[in-house]
Amino acid sequence: MSAGVRIGQLARNAGVGIHAIRFYERRGLLRRPPRSEGGYRLFDPDDARDLKFIRKAQSLGFSLAEIRELLILERTSAPGCVHVRDLLRRKLSDVRSKIEELKALEAQLASGLRKCQRELNRSRGQPEKGCPVLKELADAKESEDSK
Amino acid sequence: MSAGVRIGQLARNAGVGIHAIRFYERRGLLRRPPRSEGGYRLFDPDDARDLKFIRKAQSLGFSLAEIRELLILERTSAPGCVHVRDLLRRKLSDVRSKIEELKALEAQLASGLRKCQRELNRSRGQPEKGCPVLKELADAKESEDSK
DNA sequence: CTTGACTCTAGAGTTAACTCTAGGGTTTAC
DNA sequence: GTAAACCCTAGAGTTAACTCTAGAGTCAAG
Numbered sequence: 304m305s306a307g308v309r310i311g312q313l314a315r316n317a318g319v320g321i322h323a324i325r326f327y328e329r330r331g332l333l334r335r336p337p338r339s340e341g342g343y344r345l346f347d348p349d350d351a352r353d354l355k356f357i358r359k360a361q362s363l364g365f366s367l368a369e370i371r372e373l374l375i376l377e378r379t380s381a382p383g384c385v386h387v388r389d390l391l392r393r394k395l396s397d398v399r400s401k402i403e404e405l406k407a408l409e410a411q412l413a414s415g416l417r418k419c420q421r422e423l424n425r426s427r428g429q430p431e432k433g434c435p436v437l438k439e440l441a442d443a444k445e446s447e448d449s450k
Numbered sequence: 451m452s453a454g455v456r457i458g459q460l461a462r463n464a465g466v467g468i469h470a471i472r473f474y475e476r477r478g479l480l481r482r483p484p485r486s487e488g489g490y491r492l493f494d495p496d497d498a499r500d501l502k503f504i505r506k507a508q509s510l511g512f513s514l515a516e517i518r519e520l521l522i523l524e525r526t527s528a529p530g531c532v533h534v535r536d537l538l539r540r541k542l543s544d545v546r547s548k549i550e551e552l553k554a555l556e557a558q559l560a561s562g563l564r565k566c567q568r569e570l571n572r573s574r575g576q577p578e579k580g581c582p583v584l585k586e587l588a589d590a591k592e593s594e595d596s597k
Numbered sequence: 598c599t600t601g602a603c604t605c606t607a608g609a610g611t612t613a614a615c616t617c618t619a620g621g622g623t624t625t626a627c
Numbered sequence: 628g629t630a631a632a633c634c635c636t637a638g639a640g641t642t643a644a645c646t647c648t649a650g651a652g653t654c655a656a657g
Contacts, residue, residue: 311633321634322616330614341623343634356587363562364555367614377584384573384581388566391583395559402552405545408511412542415510419535426531434531436538437524440503458603468604469646477644488653490604514644 307337307345317354324354332357332371364394415439454484454492464501471501479504479518511541562586 314321327333333353336344353374360370369390376386418435461468474480480500483491500521507517516537523533565582 309634320616323614325636326615339623339634341634342636343623352588359587361614363558373584373587376581377588384566384570384583387581387583388563388570391559391563391566395556395563398552398556398559402549402556405549405552409542409545409549411510412538412545416535416538416542419531419538422531423535434523434534436531436534437520440506440520441499441524456604467646470644472606473645486604486653488604489606490653508644 307339307347310344310346313346313351313354316351317358319354319358327354327357327367330367330371332367332374364398365390454486454494457491457493460493460498460501464498464505466501466505474501474504474514477514477518479514479521511545512537 310321310324314324324333328335333350336346336350339345356374356377357370360373365373373387373390415436422435457468457471461471471480475482480497483493483497486492503521503524504517507520512520520534520537562583569582
């Protein structure tokens with residue numbers, strides 16, 4: 304019955320900007336919809352579903368390129384589970400190594416913060432001898448930090 | 451004695467590109483060095499130290515803008531510890547919340563992966579009934595994931 | 598004095614995922 | 628029939644932190 308909803312409506316429904324919708328179309332995530340006589344895009348409800356798919360997949364850390372692949376898999380109703388599994392594995396290992404990196408960072412920052420705090424306590428009213436954290440950064444310790 | 455080292459040498463010493471060095475200068479992280487008659491930059495050893503400072507601070511997750519502040523603090527030999535502490539606190543809380551986000555993600559991805567695996571086992575030779583992960587993404591569950 | 602390695606500046610290009618603009622045309626409600 | 632609200636395209640702008648280019652000048656060795 305509904306002859307198709309226009310881009311603004313779809314954008315409001317899905318909670319994205321109209322520019323983003325056109326952008327997804329250009330990137331091949333959304334199929335290009337039929338047009339009205341005047342050239343307006345006329346979307347159908349499936350497109351709203353695709354938009355939600357996109358946002359959900361994004362929240363799982365997939366890039367638009369990856370989401371495009373997922374959407375294509377989904378549309379062709381091919382098996383695809385193997386491919387999806389591989390994507391999930393890759394993402395999972397990315398996420399895990401990022402967590403490890405961040406934990407190491409956390410430890411370093413926390414240690415710096417403790418030093419900072421100690422110096423601030425020590426130097427109440429006394430002559431400051433300089434921030435220990437800055438000193439540490441400046442001391443070329445030749446510690447080859449990763450990237 | 452050394453009248454100053456040129457940009458290529460400095461770059462090799464510090465392990466960064468010469469373009470990055472000029473870039474840091476433009477961004478105010480490195481002081482602009484004196485020039486030779488022909489207009490070549492003549493750096494002194496302190497600049498190598500600053501470059502190492504930059505790389506180390508970057509590895510701690512500071513942005514160039516933040517590093518510029520840190521370098522300025524360090525140069526003016528002002529107390530500064532309070533400011534540094536605040537920066538460290540902010541970074542630390544950023545890092546911690548990022549870790550939490552990633553852990554939530556990890557759980558979701560791992561759960562998807564398990565489902566995927568189960569389906570693959572189940573459907574050995576049997577008709578595939580479609581990837582459960584794709585299904586889940588497509589089902590507009592209205593779960594408002596953050597962003 | 599010529600060759601090759603080096604350096605200079607200004608500015609464009611890179612990546613991701615949008616976001617916005619200019620300069621138009623279309624629909625619809627009054 | 629006209630004004631408000633909507634839509635179109637093509638392309639520029641955004642962010643961070645570089646990276647690279649073109650076209651020209653400089654320096655050291657032989």
